[in-house]
Every structure is written in C-alpha cells, then in structure tokens.
Amino acid sequence: MKHKIRIGCGAGFSGDRLEPALILAEKGDLDYLVLECLAERTIALAQKRKLQDATKGYDPLLERRMHSLLPLIRKNNIRLITNMGAANPVAAAETICQIARQLHLDIIVAAVTGDDVLPLLSGTENSIETGEPLHTSGKLISANAYLGADALLPALATDAHIIITGRVADPSLFVAPLVHSFGWSLDDTERIGQATVIGHLMECAGQLTGGYFADPGKKDIPDFANLGHPFVDVWEDGTAIFSKVPGTGGTITLATVKEQLLYEVMDPSQYFTPDLVADFTGVHLTQTGTNQIQVVGGKGQQKPETLKVSVGYAAGFIGEGEISYAGSNALQRAQLAGETIRQRLSSSFSDIRIDYIGSTSVHRTSFGHHPEPYEIRLRVAAKASTSTQAALVGEEVEALYTNGPAGGGGARKYIHEVVGIVSTLIPRTQVQSTISLYQA
Structure with missing residues (x-):
C-alpha cells in the first residue's frame, strides 16, 4: 500500500487542450492521469453518433489524445482513467488497442459499462427539473446513470493501464484511485468525503490553475496562454496538496481553489454524488508554498439510495x-x-x-x-x-x-x-x- 499518490487532471471537458495532459504525463511524476471529458449534453450527442454508427459514440478527440499519450503513460508507468468512452466504452477500448498496436505498445484497457440505463426507463419517471413525466419532453434518445467509484474499483484491481468509462460522476474518477491505492472503505464517510472534495477541485482541470478565475486588471493570471493543469498529492490520511508542473502558466492560490470549491455547488453541506452526500463546510485551505494549497476537512453522509440519470x-x-x-x-x-x-x-x-x-x-x-x-x-x-x-x-x-x-x-x-x-x-x-x- 502506498503512503502517497499523485493524480493529475489532463482535461476538464471534451474540447479541452491536448498539451496540458502531455506535460503532466511527461513531467508531472504522476501515478494516475485523469481525463474528465464528459457532460450531460456531450453524452447525449455521443449516443446519437452511436445510433448512426455502432463503432462510434466515444469522445471525438480520443484518437488524437491517445496517439500522443500512450507512449508517455507506458514510459512513465502512469495509469490513465477517463470517461472518454462516453456512449461506447467498448468501442473506445478497441480503438485504443488499435492505436497501441500501431505504436508497438503493450497496453491493457479495461472498459467499464453499465451506465446506459435507457432500457430500464419507461418514460413515466418524473423529471427532476420539471416534475413532469420524461416522455412529455420528447422522444428519449439516451439515459445514462452517474456511476460511482465502486464501478471503477474492479477495473483498478486488474493490470489495466487504462480504465475507460462512460458516465461516471466527475469526482468519482478521482475517488476510485484513492480508495484503490489506500484501501479505504467506501463506507468511511470521512475519507470518501475528503476524496470527493479532492475530485471536485480537480475535475475541471485548468479552472483550478486560474483559467475560469481570470479577469484582467482584477484577477490577473501569469502566462495565461500556457495555462498548466493541476496535480494533487494525497496521503493515506486524506491530506491533499494541490500544485502544478513548474514552468507552466497559471497559478494555484487560496482564491483560485476557493472559487473552484464552490463551483456548481448549490448547498455546500449537501453535495450529492454516487459515493456519498459530501459536506464541504468544514474544508480548510492552507497555502504551503508557491502554487501549493493544502486541503483537509472534507466529510459527508452515507451514499444516497438513488443514482442521478442524465x-x-x-x-x-x-x-x-x-x-x-x-x-x-x-x-x-x-x-x-x-x-x-x-x-x-x-x-x-x-x-x-x-x-x-x-x-x-x-x-x-x-x-x-x-x-x-x-x-x-x-x-x-x-x-x-x-x-x-x-x-x-x-x-x-x-x-x-x-x-x-x-x-x-x-x-x-x-x-x-x-x-x-x-x-x-x-x-x-x-x-x-x-x-x-x-x-x-
């Protein structure tokens, strides 16, 4: 069991830049690299592509990202976790293997499926947004449940170099390698709550290093055109220090981390995920060095009995x-x-x-x-x-x-x-x- 692991986030959405992930893989001394490339509309559009061509439905940039990243993750012994499988993780895994053969690389890929729950819906279920039955919105073309860290753990227990998924909750992509590496229990609400805070801070990549934070003349960010993406060092007790590769643009400060902590959070005391209901209200931030922020204090309550479906x-x-x-x-x-x-x-x-x-x-x-x-x-x-x-x-x-x-x-x-x-x-x-x- 490791005493500390390092996770980098190389992409925060499907259309994110390619080079930050390459920098992390080459210079970040990572154990894990996460590419978070899926959103609600993204996966629905992916389902449409899959309906038109059964060999498609994965992220449009998958081939370009993998051609560049595969040599680096094998060279530096990094495990890659990504939801670029979108509507078709199996086709994505097969595509990655084809690219690996072209590059003469020995690669094992684990495809995680089960999030596609369209066959399980009748259309009479009520929409969270409107309260009306789903079928009143129009013809349903996709339904994907937000899987949690438990769906990824069996894949991490294999020798797979790459774990590729469909709709997994964004923080869970980071929770899973922490649970796997440290042997934490999924019922440990303190550890999983802290892991969820870590995942939430990391999931949007360049937003943590000043991307969405930037406002010229008010909140200036250095070397903005070369914005680096973050990595996080996590210890067995859950203590986390966020940083970035030296020489990359952007900055990590108390202000950038605070903004990302509250990003898309309606109630900081009850942030629902498949892994638990997280509580951010006790999170404590400390600047420990230049571009280094320590984060502790995440906690939560037991996981909900239901999963959200997009x-x-x-x-x-x-x-x-x-x-x-x-x-x-x-x-x-x-x-x-x-x-x-x-x-x-x-x-x-x-x-x-x-x-x-x-x-x-x-x-x-x-x-x-x-x-x-x-x-x-x-x-x-x-x-x-x-x-x-x-x-x-x-x-x-x-x-x-x-x-x-x-x-x-x-x-x-x-x-x-x-x-x-x-x-x-x-x-x-x-x-x-x-x-x-x-x-x-």
Missing part, C-alpha cells in the same frame, strides 16, 4: 441567421432588421429570439444610457419541428442583403438538431456495472 431527448431543430451592421445608426438599422424578421416569421414560429450582439444580447437590457454602439451583430433564432421549417430563419436573414435596411453584411445561416437534457433518479440497485478487458 436523459437526452429529441428536441427538434434550431434555425439561426446572423448579419452585421456597422457605422452610424448601426443599432437602429439592426433593430429595424430584427423587427422586419419578426413580422415575417411570426406566423411560422411561436417563439423567436432576436439578439443585438454588442448591445443587449447577454443581459437583454441596456442598463441605462450608453454611447451608441458602432457595430452590431444581429442574431435571429427560432425553434422548429423540422429542418425545413428551421431553414426559413436563415433564409429570411440572408434576404436582408438586398431587401435592407442599409449596410448589412457578413450574413450566415445555420440549422442545428437539438438534443434536450433532463434528469431523473433511479434506484441504485437496478444499475449493474461490468468490466471488459482488451489487450493490444
């Missing part, structure tokens, strides 16, 4: 159109264009959104009198049941070129198929995870 449904289409107006009277010309579009489309759409980007598109108000903007980007969007109907929005915006008002330019039009997301709960006893091993 449910994707077909929500129709969005039609969009954009055009720019610049110079004197730009806002008034854009407003004339927006009102013209509204009149022409009102009989075809029940809800039309018109944004004046550069004026009121984010806050939907001007906040009083300000100088007239010199350029405005008009955006019009409307929801439709078919792609044909959605196309009308962009067509009308494009027609403003010659039908006025004056000076419109740079028109673009888009059609997006929309995946809606709701959530529900399922008894955890109904969800059974399994592992499958693959070898290059």
